[in-house]
Structures are given as structure tokens and as C-alpha cells.
Amino acid sequence: MSATAFPAAEIPSDTPSPGAHAAVRELLDLLGPVAVMAGADVPARNRNDYSGLLPTEPLAVVRPASTAEVAATLRICHAHGVAVVPQGGLTGLCGGGRAQDGEIALSLERMTGIEEIDPAAATMTLAAGTPLETVQQAADAAGFFCPLDLGARGSCAIGGNLSTNAGGNRVIRYGMAREMVLGLEVVMADGTVVNSLNKMIKNNAGFDLKHLFIGSEGTLGVITRIVLRLFPKPGSRMVAMCACEDYATVLRLLGEARSGLGPLMSAFEVMWPDYWGRAVNELRARNPFAGDDTAYGAYVLIEALGTDPEADLPRFEAWLERLLEQGVVPNAVVAQSLADEQALWGVRDACGELHQTWPGHLAFDIGLPQTAMDHYARACKAELAEKVPGCETVFYGHIGDGNVHIVAYRAGDAEQPKDAVEEVVYGLVQKFGGTVSAEHGIGTLKRRWLGHARSPEQIELMRTLKLALDPKGILNPGKVL
Amino acid sequence: MSATAFPAAEIPSDTPSPGAHAAVRELLDLLGPVAVMAGADVPARNRNDYSGLLPTEPLAVVRPASTAEVAATLRICHAHGVAVVPQGGLTGLCGGGRAQDGEIALSLERMTGIEEIDPAAATMTLAAGTPLETVQQAADAAGFFCPLDLGARGSCAIGGNLSTNAGGNRVIRYGMAREMVLGLEVVMADGTVVNSLNKMIKNNAGFDLKHLFIGSEGTLGVITRIVLRLFPKPGSRMVAMCACEDYATVLRLLGEARSGLGPLMSAFEVMWPDYWGRAVNELRARNPFAGDDTAYGAYVLIEALGTDPEADLPRFEAWLERLLEQGVVPNAVVAQSLADEQALWGVRDACGELHQTWPGHLAFDIGLPQTAMDHYARACKAELAEKVPGCETVFYGHIGDGNVHIVAYRAGDAEQPKDAVEEVVYGLVQKFGGTVSAEHGIGTLKRRWLGHARSPEQIELMRTLKLALDPKGILNPGKVL
Numbered sequence: 013m014s015a016t017a018f019p020a021a022e023i024p025s026d027t028p029s030p031g032a033h034a035a036v037r038e039l040l041d042l043l044g045p046v047a048v049m050a051g052a053d054v055p056a057r058n059r060n061d062y063s064g065l066l067p068t069e070p071l072a073v074v075r076p077a078s079t080a081e082v083a084a085t086l087r088i089c090h091a092h093g094v095a096v097v098p099q100g101g102l103t104g105l106c107g108g109g110r111a112q113d114g115e116i117a118l119s120l121e122r123m124t125g126i127e128e129i130d131p132a133a134a135t136m137t138l139a140a141g142t143p144l145e146t147v148q149q150a151a152d153a154a155g156f157f158c159p160l161d162l163g164a165r166g167s168c169a170i171g172g173n174l175s176t177n178a179g180g181n182r183v184i185r186y187g188m189a190r191e192m193v194l195g196l197e198v199v200m201a202d203g204t205v206v207n208s209l210n211k212m213i214k215n216n217a218g219f220d221l222k223h224l225f226i227g228s229e230g231t232l233g234v235i236t237r238i239v240l241r242l243f244p245k246p247g248s249r250m251v252a253m254c255a256c257e258d259y260a261t262v263l264r265l266l267g268e269a270r271s272g273l274g275p276l277m278s279a280f281e282v283m284w285p286d287y288w289g290r291a292v293n294e295l296r297a298r299n300p301f302a303g304d305d306t307a308y309g310a311y312v313l314i315e316a317l318g319t320d321p322e323a324d325l326p327r328f329e330a331w332l333e334r335l336l337e338q339g340v341v342p343n344a345v346v347a348q349s350l351a352d353e354q355a356l357w358g359v360r361d362a363c364g365e366l367h368q369t370w371p372g373h374l375a376f377d378i379g380l381p382q383t384a385m386d387h388y389a390r391a392c393k394a395e396l397a398e399k400v401p402g403c404e405t406v407f408y409g410h411i412g413d414g415n416v417h418i419v420a421y422r423a424g425d426a427e428q429p430k431d432a433v434e435e436v437v438y439g440l441v442q443k444f445g446g447t448v449s450a451e452h453g454i455g456t457l458k459r460r461w462l463g464h465a466r467s468p469e470q471i472e473l474m475r476t477l478k479l480a481l482d483p484k485g486i487l488n489p490g491k492v493l
Numbered sequence: 494m495s496a497t498a499f500p501a502a503e504i505p506s507d508t509p510s511p512g513a514h515a516a517v518r519e520l521l522d523l524l525g526p527v528a529v530m531a532g533a534d535v536p537a538r539n540r541n542d543y544s545g546l547l548p549t550e551p552l553a554v555v556r557p558a559s560t561a562e563v564a565a566t567l568r569i570c571h572a573h574g575v576a577v578v579p580q581g582g583l584t585g586l587c588g589g590g591r592a593q594d595g596e597i598a599l600s601l602e603r604m605t606g607i608e609e610i611d612p613a614a615a616t617m618t619l620a621a622g623t624p625l626e627t628v629q630q631a632a633d634a635a636g637f638f639c640p641l642d643l644g645a646r647g648s649c650a651i652g653g654n655l656s657t658n659a660g661g662n663r664v665i666r667y668g669m670a671r672e673m674v675l676g677l678e679v680v681m682a683d684g685t686v687v688n689s690l691n692k693m694i695k696n697n698a699g700f701d702l703k704h705l706f707i708g709s710e711g712t713l714g715v716i717t718r719i720v721l722r723l724f725p726k727p728g729s730r731m732v733a734m735c736a737c738e739d740y741a742t743v744l745r746l747l748g749e750a751r752s753g754l755g756p757l758m759s760a761f762e763v764m765w766p767d768y769w770g771r772a773v774n775e776l777r778a779r780n781p782f783a784g785d786d787t788a789y790g791a792y793v794l795i796e797a798l799g800t801d802p803e804a805d806l807p808r809f810e811a812w813l814e815r816l817l818e819q820g821v822v823p824n825a826v827v828a829q830s831l832a833d834e835q836a837l838w839g840v841r842d843a844c845g846e847l848h849q850t851w852p853g854h855l856a857f858d859i860g861l862p863q864t865a866m867d868h869y870a871r872a873c874k875a876e877l878a879e880k881v882p883g884c885e886t887v888f889y890g891h892i893g894d895g896n897v898h899i900v901a902y903r904a905g906d907a908e909q910p911k912d913a914v915e916e917v918v919y920g921l922v923q924k925f926g927g928t929v930s931a932e933h934g935i936g937t938l939k940r941r942w943l944g945h946a947r948s949p950e951q952i953e954l955m956r957t958l959k960l961a962l963d964p965k966g967i968l969n970p971g972k973v974l
Contacts, residue, residue: 132748132862132864179697183694184694187694191672205950206954208948210928211862212896214660214664214931216657216658216931216933218946219713221954224705244755266613270615274727274728274798275755275757276755327801379693381692382613382614383614413694414692415695446693447697449697450695450696466689469688470688476962477700
């Protein structure tokens with residue numbers, strides 16, 4: 013990362029306001045050129061996220077090295093009424109970390125590192141800019157497990173994971189990112205530092221403040237330090253792929269897995285036949301049911317994490333054998349090796365390769381009550397066939413958590429029919445009582461659909477909170493609300 | 494419960510303000526005498542909680558039968574600026590549900606009942622006034638498990654459990670009450686109904702609003718309906734009592750239990766020798782280590798909930814056997830029957846009988862990082878010996894969760910030396926970075942100590958939230974803040 017100085021004389025002439033101009037000058041004076049880069053010197057990485065939108069031209073990027081510098085940055089920007097966009101690893105999919113033209117990006121990229129691991133409390137205290145993979149590795153080295161995991165682990169920052177309340181594949185067992193947090197240090201819009209670096213699981217002394225900042229996408233405060241809860245390392249892993257006759261069987265299997273595997277169940281991932289067919293045929297994932305690849309109505313990947321490397325697998329197999337004998341599932345495969353595990357997960361993870369055959373596809377991240385999912389999928393396909401003829405879809409997702417992903421694509425279109433597909437997908441979400449974002453967040457991309465998932469009273473309450481905590485509206489303006 | 498009418502002519506002359514007088518009249522006109530009782534007709538149950546404080550003289554109690562009636566009540570009270578105190582089962586220990594003289598108690602006692610159990614989503618939708626025991630029984634009847642449990646289960650209301658973010662014995666596995674909630678319906682101070690009855694585990698569409706109301710003791714809104722997450726019924730239960738040489742061994746055992754039992758561990762309860770001696774000698778709990786009752790430095794009750802009634806107990810015993818062989822624990826007893834389980838839990842639950850020998854004792858509910866607990870206990874005893882001579886204490890608690898209970902008593906005092914003991918207990922909590930309430934809440938009783946657990950910036954942020962959501966300050970005034 014270059015840290016080119018931004019000489020005061022070169023402040024761009026299109027600076028949005030005298031306040032912004034003055035703020036950048038003050039920030040440069042205070043923090044120096046290593047922390048403040050403006051105009052053309054703003055690095056490419058700070059100009060965009062993974063949303064697929066065009067790069068922007070932020071007024072400047074500020075890269076503080078400490079909480080005190082974050083506080084100073086916000087005090088200055090608050091005084092001048094300049095918009096500040098907190099940035100972590102910039103791997104968000106909805107534009108939440110993307111500074112608009114003329115705004116100041118506040119990047120936590122220099123605030124990294126593990127401060128403490130407390131084995132007795134099973135906690136890790138760390139800086140918000142730390143990459144998730146570093147967190148996972150540090151937990152592992154200390155004999156613990158950090159269950160939060162997502163594809164962007166090498167790039168995303170833990171602070172960004174919390175500000176978007178990241179999900180991932182293990183939510184059914186460990187919860188969302190929110191559930192892994194015990195304490196936060198947050199800098200408020202006016203620069204006030206609120207230190208709630210609590211390490212205790214139980215603390216009922218006054219309001220819970222951390223949940224305000226988790227999942228609010230940097231619009232209420234900037235997360236600077238974190239106390240994470242760590243978990244015991246699993247001693248065993250069991251993975252199975254189950255074929256189901258239909259969606260009713262999927263729900264039956266979910267109930268059986270809940271009672272039979274109990275708290276060991278760590279994933280329950282469902283693939284509809286449309287997804288399965290593409291994954292094993294076009295994307296070349298290895299089909300564990302070779303020769304029989306379209307015979308079933310749904311496919312379920314089940315993972316369990318146990319404590320006993322010897323006894324757990326036989327127990328898992330016996331549980332599944334019983335379901336086969338009872339006819340609950342007509343076919344199932346249990347991984348016998350790490351390679352098997354990876355091959356089974358490979359079918360589920362093939363979604364990452366959909367862009368090969370469907371370049372520029374539309375991706376959705378909706379939530380629905382489990383009973384509604386298959387009805388929703390049918391209704392969605394029917395309505396798309398009518399309103400967006402030629403549009404194909406695949407359905408798959410973390411059904412145990414109520415989260416389904418949809419990928420839509422119309423071959424031959426120079427530009428995908430985004431608005432028309434969104435109208436159908438989110439219109440039906442509203443009808444079925446679901447949510448427009450189960451895990452990716454709102455950012456700017458889904459802002460117009462927020463009202464499809466939340467009531468006017470809920471949105472009004474969000475506005476009340478925003479106004480109370482950031483009365484000047486300088487924190488990540490235009491995001492979420 | 495009598496539902497005596499409150500004739501308008503009998504509105505007491507000591508009505509605090511013309512507004513309050515008018516509000517009661519309007520409420521009576523709107524909701525009728527079945528819902529509104531005033532002055533001397535306020536039932537005894539609505540005049541106090543379990544805090545040990547004196548009964549109060551509320552202006553009136555309003556007992557709405559629906560969310561619409563709660564909303565109407567708050568609209569009227571808001572218009573007249575009259576204080577409203579939400580009441581559930583009134584089993585709180587800190588005065589949070591106790592209406593002060595001249596305030597209106599808003600009791601949810603008529604809003605009870607399970608509306609829906611969704612087996613696929615594993616959720617229960619219910620009214621906030623429903624007693625916890627009814628919730629547990631309904632979950633059980635539907636083949637599920639509601640893990641929230643506390644001594645007051647027969648009397649407390651689920652809405653009160655959430656407004657105080659109740660804890661209990663199974664927090665180490667299932668989390669606090671907060672973690673069991675998927676959705677809430679809340680009535681705001683001005684009567685606005687905010688319906689967030691979400692049933693999905695993952696919902697990142699905008700700010701999370703439910704956590705604002707959970708644990709804020711009715712000061713930010715009134716919880717009227719709830720979506721609870723249900724869990725699979727455990728198929729087995731294992732209970733052991735372990736003796737430990739010292740507190741360092743307790744921490745070692747906690748680490749072993751985390752990795753060896755994994756997510757099956759449902760309780761890790763520690764008793765210091767001071768507690769153990771009283772429990773087995775004075776309170777006649779059955780001593781599982783008969784003849785050896787003061788030989789150890791700490792005693793740990795471990796519970797695990799599994800899925801397999803046949804295989805789980807032998808595995809649990811094998812795990813503990815290994816620890817005995819390795820010398821981690823010098824002595825341990827595993828329950829072989831339900832009677833054994835009850836006897837082992839009986840030692841831990843003997844705390845409920847401490848009042849027999851220590852009538853009017855002082856009870857504390859603090860939280861501390863696990864490593865600090867034994868240091869804290871020693872420091873606390875030393876400082877009490879110096880500053881409150883003759884004061885005896887016992888220590889026990891949910892150490893796996895960072896929560897320790899202290900009971901203090903000085904024999905011979907007509908009135909217990911509350912202020913002096915609190916100074917010591919909470920002063921050291923501040924010094925050791927703990928919390929003044931791990932699970933009981935703040936209410937009025939611990940308000941003066943809030944600053945020992947939360948920073949001025951945190952308290953200021955709480956005030957900002959209170960002002961934003963309840964600008965007239967009518968909701969449970971004087972509680973928490």
C-alpha cells in the first residue's frame with residue numbers, strides 16, 4: 013500500500029464544501045501523510061467493494077493507527093459536517109463500505125492485531141481491522157476455534173464482519189457473527205469513545221449496547237476493538253449428502269437431524285434440483301449419486317462437529333442408516349475421508365463458479381420461514397416465467413437457518429434484467445413474510461427494498477436511532493436507510 | 494383476582510397531577526373496570542415484586558387484554574405525561590417492576606397464551622404475559638425444549654424474562670434469554686406498535702431492534718408478543734460432582750469440559766468451600782463425598798445434555814475417568830439415576846434455603862472474568878473482615894458464564910449492614926473489571942452502582958437512547974438510569 017503524501021496545495025478543486033476541504037487539511041496536519049491520502053492518491057482498494065458497482069472518487073481516505081486517531085478523525089469530520097464511510101476489508105456485496113464521491117473513507121486497515129487471548133474466559137480481544145483468517149489462525153494456535161467463516165476470510169476484516177453481522181455456513185450451530193461477540197469498543201459520530209470491552213457472557217447492568225452497532229453497517233458508530241467469544245476445537249467432523257424425494261422430506265430430515273445430532277449439527281444445506289443439475293453437470297462438481305443425478309426432489313448436505321474422533325463417525329452413520337431403513341431418505345453418502353468431505357462440500361460450494369456459465373448473474377440472499385421455502389421457489393419460478401421470459405434460476409441455501417440463495421440469469425442479454433427480477437423476487441419475499449437480506453445486509457443496493465422486509469414503524473424506529481446517535485448524519489450516509 | 498370497578502367519583506384525592514387523574518378516567522372509560530383498578534382496589538400483587546422492598550401505592554393498575562389495549566393505554570398516558578410501569582410476573586429481585594406511589598402499573602397478566610408453534614422453523618409465537626412454565630410445557634408437548642429455566646418459573650412471565658434478559662443454569666449452552674428470541678412485538682412510549690415478529694434466524698435487513706428492548710427492563714418499550722426459538726429435546730442427561738484441589742484446577746477442569754463435552758455441556762457450577770460446608774452441614778444437602786466434606790478447595794457440578802440415552806452416559810463416565818486417572822480431579826461422583834441427579838443438584842440448589850439460617854441475608858449477583866474470580870473472593874473476604882467485622886459470606890455460581898453469587902450475613906444485627914457490604918462487594922467488582930449484575934438487572938436497587946460496571950460514556954449513550962425512544966420519560970422512570 014503506498015502512503016503518498018497529500019500536499020495541502022493539491023487539495024482537489026472539486027472538494028464538496030469548504031468544510032470538507034478544511035477537514036482534510038486538519039486531518040493531514042494531525043495524522044500526517046501516512047494516514048491521510050486525498051484525491052488521486054486515494055488507493056484503488058478504497059474506492060470500491062465487492063458490490064459490482066463502479067469505483068468512486070472519495071475526497072480522501074484516512075487510515076488511523078489507533079482508537080484515539082479514529083476518535084480524532086470523527087471529531088474533525090463531525091465539526092465540519094463531513095460524511096465518513098467506515099471501511100474494513102471491503103468485501104461487502106451491497107455497497108455498504110463504498111465511499112461515494114466527495115466522502116471521506118475511514119479505513120481500519122492499519123488497526124490490526126490480536127491483543128489478548130484469555131484461555132479461562134475463552135475470549136480474544138483484538139483490533140477491528142484484523143483479517144478474519146488471522147483471527148481463525150490465532151484462535152487455532154491457542155487451542156480454540158473461531159467458527160465464523162466465509163469465502164472472503166483472507167480479505168475481510170472482523171470489524172466489517174460485525175458491522176454487517178456476517179453469517180456463513182455454521183450459523184445453525186454457532187449463530188451469526190452477533191452471537192460471537194462479548195464486547196465492543198465503538199467510536200461515535202462525534203468522536204466519543206464508548207468502551208464496552210466486556211469479557212463476560214452474562215452482564216445485565218443496563219442496556220446492551222453492542223447489538224446496536226452489530227449489523228448496522230457503520231451507520232451508528234465505528235467499531236474499533238472487539239472481544240470475541242472462542243469455542244472449543246471440534247474433535248471430529250462428519251459430512252453426509254442426503255437425497256430427498258421432495259421438500260416435505262427435507263423438513264422431516266431437518267427435524268430428525270435436530271433431535272438425532274442435537275447441538276453437534278453445524279450445517280444443513282439444501283440444494284434444489286435446478287442447482288444440483290448445474291453443479292454436477294456444468295460446473296463439474298463430483299456427483300456422489302452418479303448415474304442418478306436428477307432423480308431426486310432435493311439434496312441436503314449435513315455436517316456435524318463432535319468431540320470424539322473414534323466414536324462420533326460410527327454414531328453418525330448409525331443415525332443415518334436408521335433414516336435410510338425407515339425410508340426417510342432414499343439415498344445418502346457419508347464422507348470417509350477429508351477428500352470425501354471436500355468433494356461433498358464441493359457440490360455446495362460450486363455456486364462460486366456459477367459466473368463461468370452465467371457471467372454477470374443476479375444473486376439474492378433472502379430469508380424465509382422454512383415451511384414457505386418450497387412454495388416460494390415454485391411461485392418465484394412461475395412468476396419469472398411470466399414476467400421475465402427466458403430467465404433461469406437456481407435455488408440453494410442454509411435452510412436450517414431460514415436462508416435461501418437464488419441466482420438468476422437470462423442468456424443473451426447484454427445487461428441482466430435486474431429491476432424486473434428484483435420486483436418478482438422481493439415482491440414474493442414480502443408476500444411470504446421473508447427478508448430481503450438474510451446475511452449480506454442492505455448497503456445501498458437493497459435500500460429501496462427495505463420496506464419489503466420491515467414495516468414503516470420499524471423503519472421509523474431505525475431513523476429515530478440514527479438521528480439520536482448521529483444527529484448530523486455524517487456516518488455512512490445513504491446506507492441502509 | 495378481583496376486578497372491582499373504580500367509580501370515577503372515587504378517584505383518590507392524592508392523585509399526583511391533573512394529568513394522571515384524567516388519564517385514569519380515560520383509561521376506565523375506554524377499557525372498563527375489568528382492566529382498570531385504581532387506588533385501594535389495586536390488588537396486592539401489583540404493589541410489589543420480589544425485591545424485598547415495601548409495597549407501594551400505585552395510582553392504578555391497567556390490565557389490557559390485547560396489544561391494541563396496551564397501545565391505547567400508552568397513548569393516553571403519553572398524552573398526559575403519566576408514568577407507566579410494565580409488570581409481568583413480578584418476580585424480579587431489583588425493583589424493576591415495582592410501580593412507585595402515584596404511577597400506573599401496566600400489567601400483562603391477561604395477555605397470555607401460545608399463538609403458534611411452527612415445527613419446521615422450530616419457533617413458538619406467544620403473548621408476553623404467558624408464565625414461563627406454560628411456555629416450557631407447551632414446547633415439551635410439541636416435541637421441543639425451551640431451555641430457559643429459573644426458580645420462579647411458575648410465576649414469572651416470559652415478557653418479564655426478556656425485559657430482564659433472564660439467565661439461569663443453562664446459559665453456558667443455550668445463552669441468556671436474549672439468545673432465544675427471534676422476534677418481538679413492542680409498544681413504544683407513545684403507543685406506536687412495532688411488530689418485528691420475525692421467525693428467521695438470519696435477518697440482516699436493517700438494524701436489529703429486538704436487542705434494544707431485551708434487558709432494558711421496560712424503560713424503552715413494552716414487549717407484548719414474542720417469537721421464541723425452540724430447541725430439540727435432549728435425549729440424555731449426565732450429572733457429575735467433582736472435587737478440585739484449588740481454583741486453578743477448576744479452570745483446568747473448565748477447559749477439559751469445554752473440549753471433552755463440547756456443546757453438550759449445559760452447566761458448570763462452582764461452589765467454594767464456604768458454601769459447600771453450609772450446604773451439606775447446616776442446610777442438610779446430601780454430601781456426595783461423605784466423610785470428606787471440607788477436604789477440597791472447590792466443588793464443581795457439571796451437567797451435559799446429549800442425544801443418545803444409551804451411549805452418552807458411558808462416554809461421559811469415560812471422559813471423567815480419564816480426568817481422575819490424570820489426577821486433574823481427585824474425586825468425582827456421577828449420577829446413576831434421576832434421584833442421584835436431584836441429590837447432586839440439591840447441593841447447588843441449597844442456596845434457596847440459606848434464609849433458614851441467615852434470615853434477611855444480603856445477596857449479590859456479580860459477574861467477573863473467570864481468571865479473576867478466586868482472587869476476587871479472597872480480596873472480598875479480606876476487605877469485609879476489616880470493614881464489616883463479623884460478616885460471613887458464601888460464594889457459588891455459574892462460573893462457566895462468568896457469574897458468581899455471593900451471600901453475606903452478619904449474625905446478631907437487627908438490620909444487615911447493606912451499605913457497608915455493598916461498598917466492598919461493588920468496589921471490588923469495579924477494581925476487577927466485573928459487572929454489578931450478571932443476571933438480575935439493575936431496577937432501582939442497583940442503580941447507584943451502575944457506574945461501577947459501566948463507563949460514563951456508556952451511561953450517556955443509554956441516556957441518549959432513553960431520550961430518543963421515550964422523550965417524555967414515562968416508561969418505568971427511575972429504573973436502570
